[in-house]
Amino acid sequence: GQQLNQSPQSMFIQEGEDVSMNCTSSSIFNTWLWYKQDPGEGPVLLIALYKAGELTSNGRLTAQFGITRKDSFLNISASIPSDVGIYFCAGQWYGGSQGNLIFGKGTKLSVKP
Amino acid sequence: GAVVSQHPSWVICKSGTSVKIECRSLDFQATTMFWYRQFPKQSLMLMATSNEGSKATYEQGVEKDKFLINHASLTLSTLTVTSAHPEDSSFYICSAGTDRANEQFFGPGTRLTVL
DSSP states (O other), X not given: OOXXXXXXXXXEEETTOOEEEEEXXXXXXXXXXXXXXXXXXXXXXXEEEOSTTOEEEETTEEEEEXXXXXXXXXXXXXXXXXXXXXXXXXXXXXXXXXXXXXXXXXXXXXXXX | OOOEEEEOSEEEEOTTOOEEEEEEESSSOOSEEEEEEEOTXXXXXXXXXXXXXXXXXXXXXXXXXXXXXXXXXXXXXXXXXXXXXXGGOEEEEEEEEOSSTTXXXXXXXXXXXXX
């Protein structure tokens, strides 16, 4: 099925460092979503973006909805060990009451204490 | 609020048997439920979308006769993997959506291992 281009695939950083990851698509979306998935668990929503150009923060996390509606980035500032996990972007296009999510391939984040 | 549960959390079965996975929205009514499959180190791939009281819509390449979906109520959807084979071993995750177009809440997933 259709997927987004998410990069990097993996990151290994030192605790306290900032992290940046992004997603691009050839299609436009109405909504961009960022999820974190821990091993053996379902994805947990971190940030949802609804308008082109929107910049939203959730604690140490900041995400932006690209102005072209075809890309988004997620930044994590001052990383801590519990940030370890896999981060997925997801784009959503809907014309009715519910729209399918298209997921990126994920960014695996490892944090060294 | 917006809690989605799945049962069982993991299951091991013999090849050729059928397995049923339940997805429940615990504190809200889900107008739509989605079923995803995730292979190791890969992303979530949508299998099917179901609306309460109607037939599920399957994604291309997903066999509807093998993956039976029932969405009998606004709080429960079931996925039955019929005649399971080892290649069906995967992590199955459901999500539940409300009337708001952008809200989908994910369950914790079910690990299926077919021997």
